[in-house]
Amino acid sequence: MQKGEDIKSCNPSDLLCVRKLCVWHPIRKFLTVSGYIRALDDVSFDLERGRILAIVGESGSGKTTLGKTILKIHQPTKGRIIYDGKDITFIKGKEIKWYRRELGYVQQDPYGALPPFMNIRQILEEPLIIHGIKKSERIYKVREVLEEVKLIPVEDFINKYPHMLSGGQQQRVVIARALILRPKLIVADEPVSMLDASVRIEILTLFRELQKKYNLSIMYITHDLSTTKYFSDKIAVMYAGHIVEMAQTYKVLSKPLHPYTQSLIKAIPDPDPRNRTLFREIPPGEPPSLLNPPPGCRFHPRCPYAMDICRREEPPVIEVDGTHTVKCWLYG
Amino acid sequence: MEVALSIKELYLYYRVRAGLVKAVDGVFLDLYGNESLSVIGESGSGKSSLARALLRLLPKNVHRFEGNIYIDGEDVMKLSDDEFNSRIRWNKVSIVPQASMNALNPVIKIGEQLAEPLIIHKNMSKNEALDKAKEMLKFVGISQEFIDRYPFELSGGMKQRVVIAMALITQPSIVILDEPTSALDVLTQANIMNLLKKIKTDRKISYVFITHDIALSSEISDKVAVMYAGQIVEYSYAEKFYREPQHPYSQLLLSSVPTLREDRNVRFIPGEPPSLLNPPPGCRFHPRCPYAMDICRREEPPVTYIERNSYVRCWLYAKG
Numbered sequence: 001m002q003k004g005e006d007i008k009s010c011n012p013s014d015l016l017c018v019r020k021l022c023v024w025h026p027i028r029k030f031l032t033v034s035g036y037i038r039a040l041d042d043v044s045f046d047l048e049r050g051r052i053l054a055i056v057g058e059s060g061s062g063k064t065t066l067g068k069t070i071l072k073i074h075q076p077t078k079g080r081i082i083y084d085g086k087d088i089t090f091i092k093g094k095e096i097k098w099y100r101r102e103l104g105y106v107q108q109d110p111y112g113a114l115p116p117f118m119n120i121r122q123i124l125e126e127p128l129i130i131h132g133i134k135k136s137e138r139i140y141k142v143r144e145v146l147e148e149v150k151l152i153p154v155e156d157f158i159n160k161y162p163h164m165l166s167g168g169q170q171q172r173v174v175i176a177r178a179l180i181l182r183p184k185l186i187v188a189d190e191p192v193s194m195l196d197a198s199v200r201i202e203i204l205t206l207f208r209e210l211q212k213k214y215n216l217s218i219m220y221i222t223h224d225l226s227t228t229k230y231f232s233d234k235i236a237v238m239y240a241g242h243i244v245e246m247a248q249t250y251k252v253l254s255k256p257l258h259p260y261t262q263s264l265i266k267a268i269p270d271p272d273p274r275n276r277t278l279f280r281e282i283p284p285g286e287p288p289s290l291l292n293p294p295p296g297c298r299f300h301p302r303c304p305y306a307m308d309i310c311r312r313e314e315p316p317v318i319e320v321d322g323t324h325t326v327k328c329w330l331y332g
Numbered sequence: 333m334e335v336a337l338s339i340k341e342l343y344l345y346y347r348v349r350a351g352l353v354k355a356v357d358g359v360f361l362d363l364y365g366n367e368s369l370s371v372i373g374e375s376g377s378g379k380s381s382l383a384r385a386l387l388r389l390l391p392k393n394v395h396r397f398e399g400n401i402y403i404d405g406e407d408v409m410k411l412s413d414d415e416f417n418s419r420i421r422w423n424k425v426s427i428v429p430q431a432s433m434n435a436l437n438p439v440i441k442i443g444e445q446l447a448e449p450l451i452i453h454k455n456m457s458k459n460e461a462l463d464k465a466k467e468m469l470k471f472v473g474i475s476q477e478f479i480d481r482y483p484f485e486l487s488g489g490m491k492q493r494v495v496i497a498m499a500l501i502t503q504p505s506i507v508i509l510d511e512p513t514s515a516l517d518v519l520t521q522a523n524i525m526n527l528l529k530k531i532k533t534d535r536k537i538s539y540v541f542i543t544h545d546i547a548l549s550s551e552i553s554d555k556v557a558v559m560y561a562g563q564i565v566e567y568s569y570a571e572k573f574y575r576e577p578q579h580p581y582s583q584l585l586l587s588s589v590p591t592l593r594e595d596r597n598v599r600f601i602p603g604e605p606p607s608l609l610n611p612p613p614g615c616r617f618h619p620r621c622p623y624a625m626d627i628c629r630r631e632e633p634p635v636t637y638i639e640r641n642s643y644v645r646c647w648l649y650a651k652g
Contacts, residue, residue, distance in 0.1 A: 058517035166604050167375070196374045197544050198588045202600035223518060226547070226590040230598060253592060267522035270591040271550045273570040276368075279529065282522045286487045 010082050015185060015217045016047040016070070021079035023062075023069050027291070037290045039065040041241040043079070044317075047185070050215040054228040054249065056264070057238035060287050063221045066238070067187045070219065071105055072096055084184070101131055104178030108190040110170035114162040120146070120173055121158045127181055145176045148210060168199040172206070179210065186211075189221045204231045226268055229253055237261045240288050240298040247324035257326040259283075259303050297329065305330060335402070336505055336538045337363040337386075342399030344378075344385045352395055353608045355381035357562035359399075362641060363555065365505065368532060368539035370549035370570075372585070373559035374605045379542045380430065382559070383508045386540065387427055388416055404505060422453040427508040432495040433515055436483040442469075442494055443479030449502050468497040472527060489520035493527065500531065510542045525551045546589045550574055555641075558582045561606050561616040568642045578644045581617050615647065623648060 010017035021043045024036035040062045047053050057063045068074045070081065072088070081089045088099050107113035114123055124142045133141070143154050149172040151157040162170055171191065178186055191207070192200040204227060211218055220232055228235055228249055235252040237245040237260065245258040256262045263283055269275050283302035288294050294301055300310040307329060315329045344356035355378040363369050371379045384390060386401060388408075401408050408420050426449075429435050437445060446468060447461035456464070466476050472493040483491060492512065499507050509528070513521040529552060532539065543549050549556065556573040558566040558581065566579040577583045584601040591598075603620040606612055612619055618628040628647050636649040 058519065168604070197546060198374055198585060198601050201588050201590065201598050202602075205600060225518070226592050229592060230590055264518055265592060267518045268592055269525075269547045269551050270593050271547045271574045271586060271589050273550060273553075273574045275550045276529065276552050276554065276570065279526050280522045282519050282526065284523065286489060286520070287517075 011046060012085055013049070014046045015049045015084055016219075017080075017082040018046075018070075019044045019080040019082075021066075021069065021081065022077045023065055023074055024077045035291055038241050038293065039074075039290060040069065043241075043243055045236055045243060045246060047217050047219065049184075049217055050211075051234065052211065052218040052220055052232045054220045054222060054232035054235045055238060056222060056225055056228060056235055058223060058287055060240070060290065061238040062241040062290075063223075063238050064189055067189050067219060067221050070185075071103060071187055072099065097131075101181050102184050104181070104183040104186040106171075106174050106178045106186060106188040106191045109194050110167060110174045111162060113174050114170060116162055119159050119161050120151075123162075123173065124177055124180055127177065131181060141180060145180045148179065149173070149176045150206060151176070167195050168203060171195060171199075171203055175203075175207065175210070179214075182214070184217060186216055186218045187221070188218055190223070191220070192227070193222065193224065200227065201230075207231070224268075225253070225264055237264070240293055241290055242298060242327060244299070244327045245325065251324050257320060257324065257331065258299075258328050259305055259330070260299050297327075334365050334404075335362050336365040336367070336404060337361075337540070338400075338402040339386075340400040340402075342382075342385060342401065343396050344381055344390075344394065345396040346391065347393050347395040348609075351609050354378075354562045354611065355608055356385055357611075359559075359562075359564050361557055361564060361567055363506075363538055363540070365538060366532070366536045367554045368541060368552050369555045369557060370541045370543060370553035371557045371559055372543055372546055372549050374544060376605055376608060377559040378562040378608065379544075379559045380510060381562075383427065383510050383540065383542050386506075386508060387421055387425055388413070389427075418453070422449045422502045422504060424504050425506045425508065426499040426502065426504045427510060428495055428499045428512045430510045430512075431515060432512065433488050433491050435495055436491060438483050440482075441479070442481050442483065442486070446479075446494065446498055446501060449498060453502055464501060465497075468501050469494070471500075472497045488516055489523065492516060492520070492524055496524070496527065496531075500535065500537075503535070504537070506538045506540065508540045508542065511544075512541075513548070514543075514545075521548075528552055546585060547591075558585065561611045562608055563616065563645060565617065565645045566643070568638070568644075572642065578638060578649065579617075579646050580621050580623050580648070584620075584622075615645075 021040055023040040024038050026033045027035045055063045055066060065074060069076055076089055121142055125138050128138045128141060146154045146157060151172050192203050208231060232249050235249050236243045239260050245261045256265055266280055267282055285302045288298055296312050297310040297315050300306040309329050315327050317325050317327050318331045319325050320331055340360050342356055342359045346353040346355060359382060373379045403424050408416060443462055443465050446465035450456040450461035450464055466479055469476055474490055474493055513524050539552060541552055553570045556568055556570055557564045560581050566582045577586050587599045588601060601620055606616055614630050615628040615633050618624040625647060633645050633647045634650055635643050635645050636651060637643045
């Protein structure tokens, strides 16, 4: 009964629909389970075709777990993941292979993501071999994708090894590998955070071009709110395993509702010489342990507006002005 | 105000199998007391090498290390390694290293690690030093009971505070911050920045802040030095730099910064930074420069002063 209701709220034209997703990692002590790390708790969102959803949060907020669960690297404990109209929450075996072909993954650390003993051609051919593409087609596809990520002339790069490339070029190879099977959805986990500030925009611009060309949907996982303004359509803010706020990018950035989002925005400097005389009002403390999250709202120990109810009851997801949702008692 | 740090024609080359890496190639600057300088540049521009040269923490393959570094008026390049260690390192200059979360020894208690610089560089007794360590912990906002804890019991932000306390405990006049918040979360980073600003006002010290994050650099800079391929290409006051950068590279760097509050287009700098083994002839930035002229390809640009204590290395501004 419950399951049916969850799925009903999905829009069939959306590429990805996630409902009440939970990922709890059991902590085993000898033969018994002594507790759970609630890495993801009750996460719901939709991703439309050809859109970029930014998942923003600090380390330990569950944003990487969310990405890896969508990629079927982590197993969901509860909830539903509907991809292109099909329920893929608990698929196995051959179905996973089909599903993974539809997805691309761009990792955070490009050097760690590329095997050092393979050259660029071998790295890019690997997914083609796994998915049974004929040899004669492979080299053509490798060249095509290298041109798309602007590693040109292709001859200069195709036989190189990852260590011979700069960080930005390595990340282009990672993007090429994610794109080579022509996926519909890309999970990009901090794709530019290891790169120099000046290269970040270059990679994101390229990414955006390719996204438009192929009408890709992207889950852009990041801790850096300032790039989301240029590289996302919608933002979901995560804190301690929950999505605490979600809306179109411009709404979140110009009118953040959740106190956590507000302090995130306050914490980010723009280059301005006046900053040096400014003290930022930032909540003290650290994100809570996911083993024993605080009762009620998980942000209440750090929240400047914490009320009595915040300490007792978990806030519901509240819809404010149409598509802007926030999980906070202030709006209840 | 007095000059706290003055660097004149500093060179630091490393020898590697492929040739010479010119990491610091003729750097000069002046920094006054209680002023902070941000050294910004892409990776491989030589900014960390500059920091290491100031503390004389050098690897074995140094080929050339010359020039003058005046700290509080004294040329420390003339000192022997022993003298440098006993009088300058940590007494006058200290560092908050990159990835400082891993800078703490995991098997030694926080208090003992914090007291160590006092015992080594100030010849204090252990008890005295531990008392000071307690005070210092409180100053950086950590409760004193943590003195008997081990690093793994602390969060990332707290470890960072401990490392900052360690750099301050001997009361040096200059603290080098080498990407001090690069591994931290946004809110923790903002809290650490608040702490660094408070320390600067309370203790009247100077910072040399090494970073590639231009927006973050504006949080504590009075002056800015932009490094490119081992050289400072622009040296300027913060007020001027963030509003009207002069060097084409600085202009591109600033326009590549995404801003939350202001609405503007971000652009990126085409091309890759040059190799420090074989920097391009003439101006090192000319292959990526939108204004490159003929002379830029042939001759190295002279240093042109825009005003007192502020210069640019570019043919566009060369006089006469």
